[in-house]
Amino acid sequence: MDNLTTFLTEAKNTHLEHLEDEIINKGVVGGNQAIAFLVSLKDMLAGQSKRKMNVTVKWDGAPAIFAGTDPDNGKFFVGTKSIFNKTPKINYTVADINKNHGGGLAAKLIVALKYFPALNIPGIWQGDLLYTREDLKGSDIDGERVIMFTPNTITYTVPVRSQMAQKILASKIGVVWHTTYSGNSMSTLKAKFGASVSRLSKTRNVWSTDATFKDTSGNVMFTASESAAFQKVLNMASGSLKKASSFLRRMSSSSESESIPYLLKIFLNSYIRGGEKIENTAKVTAFFGKWLDDRMDQKIKSVKSTAGKKKWTAHKKIIMSEYTKYNKELYFVIATYITLQTAKTIIIRKLERAEGIGTFIKTPNGYRVTAPEGFVAIDHIGKAIKLVDRLEFSRANFTAPKNWG
Numbered sequence: 073m074d075n076l077t078t079f080l081t082e083a084k085n086t087h088l089e090h091l092e093d094e095i096i097n098k099g100v101v102g103g104n105q106a107i108a109f110l111v112s113l114k115d116m117l118a119g120q121s122k123r124k125m126n127v128t129v130k131w132d133g134a135p136a137i138f139a140g141t142d143p144d145n146g147k148f149f150v151g152t153k154s155i156f157n158k159t160p161k162i163n164y165t166v167a168d169i170n171k172n173h174g175g176g177l178a179a180k181l182i183v184a185l186k187y188f189p190a191l192n193i194p195g196i197w198q199g200d201l202l203y204t205r206e207d208l209k210g211s212d213i214d215g216e217r218v219i220m221f222t223p224n225t226i227t228y229t230v231p232v233r234s235q236m237a238q239k240i241l242a243s244k245i246g247v248v249w250h251t252t253y254s255g256n257s258m259s260t261l262k263a264k265f266g267a268s269v270s271r272l273s274k275t276r277n278v279w280s281t282d283a284t285f286k287d288t289s290g291n292v293m294f295t296a297s298e299s300a301a302f303q304k305v306l307n308m309a310s311g312s313l314k315k316a317s318s319f320l321r322r323m324s325s326s327s328e329s330e331s332i333p334y335l336l337k338i339f340l341n342s343y344i345r346g347g348e349k350i351e352n353t354a355k356v357t358a359f360f361g362k363w364l365d366d367r368m369d370q371k372i373k374s375v376k377s378t379a380g381k382k383k384w385t386a387h388k389k390i391i392m393s394e395y396t397k398y399n400k401e402l403y404f405v406i407a408t409y410i411t412l413q414t415a416k417t418i419i420i421r422k423l424e425r426a427e428g429i430g431t432f433i434k435t436p437n438g439y440r441v442t443a444p445e446g447f448v449a450i451d452h453i454g455k456a457i458k459l460v461d462r463l464e465f466s467r468a469n470f471t472a473p474k475n476w477g
Contacts, residue, residue, distance in 0.1 A: 088458040090462065091457050091459060092409050092416060095320065095409060096340075096405075097333075103313045103320065103408055107306060107412070109449060110415050110419070112449075114299060114303065114306070114419075117292065127423065128250055128285055129283050129285050130459075130460065131202070131250075131444070132200075132223065132224045132444075133199070133200025133201050133248055134200060135152050135201055136198060137150065137152060137181075137184060137200065137201045138153075138155050138198050139188045139193055139197060140193045140194075140195050140197055141195065142164075142258060143258065149185075150169075150181050151163050151172075151181070152173070154172070155258070160258065161173070163181060169181045169182055169185065180245075184247075187244050187245055187277040187278050190275040190277065191272045191273055191280065193272065196252070196254075197249050197251065197252050197253070198249070198251040198252075198267075199248050200248050200250070201223060202223050202246035203221035203246045204244065204246075205243075205245075207221045208220075208221055208240065211229075213432070213439060216231055218232060219241065220432075226442060227432040227433065227439060229429070229431075230429060243276060245279070246280075247279075247280055247281075248280075248283055249267040249280060249282050250265065250282065250448070251264065251267060252266070265448065266282075268282055269281060292423055294422065302415065305411060305415045309411040309412055312404045312407040315401070316404035316407070320401075330387060330391070332391065335364060335367065339360055340409065344462045350409070350410055353403060353407045354403070356410075357403045360395075360402070361396075361399075368384065368388035368391060371384045413462075416459055417461060419459060420447065423459075446460030447459045
């Protein structure tokens with residue numbers, strides 16, 4: 073657990089990494105920290121946690137929205153992640169929104185600017201926009217009348233007769249909050265994962281919720297046998313990580329854009345985009361070699377100058393030489409990646425057993441039940457990592473049209 077003090081965080085919460093990617097991003101250190109995170113989650117679900125570990129539900133809202141008081145001038149503002157641009161886009165007025173944004177995004181920010189001040193947000197909060205009134209639709213699912221909204225990829229449904237639905241229908245905008253910020257200026261803001269709507273003033277115009285995980289069913293705890301089985305998976309991850317350590321140290325020291333770690337991450341994401349499960353280590357390792365060879369050939373063909381072709385031919389020789397030389401170690405890198413993904417999926421499946429708002433994905437044949445987008449695990453000092461079933465959600469997210477663009 074002590075190693076978690078250095079685990080994945082940024083001063084500003086603009087991006088969270090997938091747990092298994094940390095062995096590619098940070099090598100041996102990232103692998104050990106990912107395993108430490110999984111150990112903490114196991115202890116939490118087994119009721120044996122010695123240190124605080126919080127879990128939040130990762131809502132599939134969009135776009136990310138920021139609101140609160142600018143510490144530089146005391147003015148209320150709304151914005152997107154562009155408030156952290158080199159030239160920040162901070163919106164204090166409707167005129168600012170129309171200048172900085174366009175289309176559906178601008179329209180939603182205008183609604184937020186009108187109604188969010190009544191929340192009396194302490195400092196600055198970040199959340200995900202869920203809907204404005206025009207996004208709310210009525211439908212029948214399994215014989216039940218529901219209201220639904222689809223901010224990004226997942227469609228959320230609430231029974232019309234429920235108290236929650238009545239509050240949503242009375243509101244002008246919906247948002248889920250997950251991060252708070254503090255600092256003496258916009259340039260020095262520090263993020264703290266977790267936000268409680270109990271700190272906000274109530275207004276019927278804004279349906280606010282927070283991302284705190286709530287197990288009202290009591291179904292998500294590990295049994296003794298489940299905990300033991302999970303520990304075996306963690307032991308496998310630790311074993312393969314040790315065998316991959318020499319190559320991982322080389323990977324973590326590389327900063328080239330067409331280096332093995334850079335290319336490995338692209339390669340593994342291509343599996344997800346294609347809807348393929350990454351499970352056969354030997355097959356994936358061999359296919360990575362073919363993929364590298366094809367990619368380098370494409371780079372050589374894409375340049376016209378003799379000097380450019382010579383450069384990429386030399387780079388291909390280096391890349392393929394490294395692949396051959398470290399093939400065994402690379403096998404264990406991929407084995408660790410797969411095992412971490414397996415352990416993460418076990419945790420996700422447990423967390424998904426908690427009852428909550430309905431979640432669906434639209435298909436050509438109607439709506440298919442799906443799980444929430446995922447979860448975010450936050451350790452005792454506020455560091456966080458996302459737990460997402462990438463085959464289920466990320467592939468859909470890569471290809472889904474965005475309703476707010």
